[in-house]
Amino acid sequence: MLCAPAHAADTNVTANAAVIRPNTLIKTDDLDFGTLTSGPTGGTVSVNAVSGARTSTGGVTLVGTGAQRARFQGTGGILLITVSGSTSVTLARVGGGAPNMTASLVRAASTSGGGIALLGSTLLPSGVQTYFIGGTLTVPANQPAGDYSGTFTLTVNYL
Secondary structure, X not given: OOOOOOOOOOOOOOXXXXXXXXXXXXXXXXXXOOEEEEEEEEEEEEEOOOOOOEEEEEEEEEEOOOOEOEEEEEEOOOEEEEEEEOOEEEEEEOOOOOOOEEXXXXXXXXXXXXXXXXXXXXXXXXXXXXXXEEEEEEEOOOOOOOOEEOOOOEEEEEO
């Protein structure tokens, strides 16, 4: 009796890890307002820093579910920290040829809820603090289609 030959399938899978030193800050997710359409009247798109939920107002229509808040992680020993950084970001169309858009930024800390935390204490025994950034993007009426991008800064001071 003959048996059919066995077949196998292979696929590549990615494994990731981030190793950080004390008193450092790393970005784990970018702020993304997602895909939207601009109508005959201007409006806004907001990504909530606490929940990550996305909403819109005015002539902006949300498309799909690709929005996300930015996420950063900072680590340290028993330290007092303060958090500061950009309060807005300008998004320019990749390749140019369109008016810029501006977003106001909102910061939220996942464990202390504010800009000051005592790392390594009973409040944050792991010494790791997660920061989320959300914001509100102002979208002008009939904004040209395209991909828009900008950069902003988050600063953590270890005292």
